[in-house]
Amino acid sequence: MTTFVDRVVLHMQAGDGGHGCASIHREKFKPFGGPDGGNGGHGGSVSLVVDAQVTTLLDFHFRPHLKADNGKGGAGSNRDGANGRDLVIKVPNGTVVQSLDGEVLADLVGVGTTFEAARGGRGGRGNASLANARRKAPGFAELGEPGDKLDVVLELKSVADVGLVGFPSAGKSSLISVISAAKPKIADYPFTTLVPNLGVVRVDNHTFTVADVPGLIPGAATGKGLGLEFLRHVERCAVLVHVVDTATLEPGRDPLADIDAIESELTQYGGLADRPRLVALNKVDVPDGKDLADIVRPDLEARGFRVFDVSSATREGLRELTFAMAQLVDESRRAAPPAEPTRIVIRPKAVDDAGFTIEAEEDGSYTVRGSRPERWVKQTNFDNDEAVGYLADRLARLGVEEKLAKAGAQAGDLVRIGEREFDWQPTLYAGVDFVPGNRGTDLRLEDKSTRPRAADRLEARKARRRRPEDEVEGAPETSADDLDDPDDD
Incomplete structure (x- = not known):
């Protein structure tokens, strides 16, 4: 038997971006042909889309962990990695996406409505894309950015124009079965219906x-019975119809008391006071039910209700009731504000917006917050000194170094960017006096006392280029590693 599920918790993981490739083109008689590492592919995203063929969240009850494909890594010969495939999740019409703390992220109403819940990570750039006039042969590549992780709650709220409310066994299922093509379960015991049934009239x-x-x-709004689980399904209804059993044999039950009890629960749930109401006095085909309906009708009309005597067995009064439903639904639709066309709102950044902020913590550390510096840190391979130097240059150009100094940061202070912590060293001279070293190294990261001056490094490079016949006794021999050094070209 199919189980109805209208609330689930999903754990979604977008795909990670593929790593870029650090590669040098080599061929016969051309040992160094320049960098040719390709870029990594972007990770796949996770999106929710409304599908008319899906009516329950049952599939996610058994499969709550969803993950998109990762991007592929780049390769040599300028070969870019493939992008990961996006994961498209089909959900029923009326699905509400919430965070775990109850914040509404999206309300998916209408077939085809789409919400991107988790964005895939960007692929890392290969060293061919990182090459520039100063760094002609990068010995590093960017790492792929991790994809978003998100835990959400999906709640299904039925999208219906009219909601039938009433006590168990009042005849709601029988009524919907005769005015529409719906075939709900019908039996002579309470709580026969365990799921909301939808019918088109x-x-x-x-x-x-x-x-x-x-x-x-009574008590459904506080969790008693099944009402708390299904009261959410009346939120979108434009019209509410009280279905009252006039032939019940239960002691203490009468139409007025039943309506008062249901109205009390709707009031406690909240947000439904403005919905127009109709009253369907059901089962008037039973003689006692007809007599009771005649007795209570004046009292209900005095309260402002439109009252209809109906019978699902003989179909008495159903035509008048459905016409009244159609009239109220039509009035509600006409009163609804017209759908506004989709507009793209462009909000340019302020002139003085640097794209990041620096916060001084109580423990004396500093935290840098911003999408760009946090993404750059995620894409940096900290096992490669040249990649670390490149990160320092980017942060310096963005203005992080300058703002840290203005915030009072001193050498050795702890600085956090994303999930990484650094001992800030302003003596790195990021972006200043940059002289390429061997691939994968950065001379600025060496100890300052032992770091050669730029002029000394230039002389050393000239010495390595001298022809063999110009060498003098005692001069250092040129190794094969020196000849293949890409920074010498």
């Missing part, structure tokens, strides 16, 4: 949907 040129909301009893 056609009256002349009017078409609307009717929902049978089960499980409403």
Whole structure:
């Protein structure tokens, strides 16, 4: 038997971006042909889309962990990695996406409505894309950015125009079965209906949907019975119909008391006071039910309700009731504000917006917050000194070094960027006096006392280029590693 599930928790993971490749083109008679490492592919994203064929969240109850494909890594010969495939999750119409703390992220109403829940990580750039006039042969590549991780709660709220509310066994399922093509379970015991049933009703040129909301009893709004689980399904209804059993044999039950109890639960749930109400006095085909309906009708009309005597068995009064439903639904639709066209709002950044902020913590450390510096840190391979130097240059150009100094940071202070912590060293001279070293190294990261001056390094490079016949006794021999050094070209 199919189980109805209208609330699930999903754990979504977007794909990670592929790593870039650090590669040098080599061929016969051309040992150094320049960098040719390709870029990594982007990770796949996770999106939710409304599908008319999906009516329950049952699949996610058994499979709550969803992950998109990772991007592939780049390769030599300028070969870029493939992008990861996006994961598209089909959900029912009326699904509400919430964070674990109850914040509404998206309300998916209408077939085709899409919400990107988790974005895939960017692929890292290969060393061919990182080459520039100063760094002609990078010995590093960017790492792929991790994809977003998100835990959300999916809640299904039925999208219906009319909601049938009432006590168990009041005849709601029978009523919806005769005014529409829905075939709900019908039996002579309470709580027969365990899931909301939807039916489409056609009256002349009017078409609307009717929902049978089960499980409403006194205390439903506080968790008693099944009502708390299904009260959410009446939120979107434009019209509410009280279905009252006039032939019940239960002691203490009468139509007025039943309506008062249901109205109390709707009031406690909240947000439904403005919905127009109709009253369907059901089971008037039973003689006692007809007599009771005649007795209570004046009292209900005095309260402002429109009252209809109906019978699902003989179909008495159903035509008048469905026409009244169609009239109220049509009025609600006309009163609804027209749908506004989709607009793209462009909000340019302020002139003085640096794209990051620096916060001084109580423990004397500093935290740098911003999408760009945090992403750069994630994409940096900290096992490669040249990659670390490149990160320092980017942060310096962004203005992080300058703002840290203005915030009062001193050499050796702890600085956090994303999930990384650093001992800030302003003596790194990021972006200043840059002289390329061997691939994968950065001379600025060496100890300052032993770091050769730029002029000394230039003389050393000239010495390595001298022809063999110009060498003098005692001069250092040129090794094969020196000849292949890409920074010498």
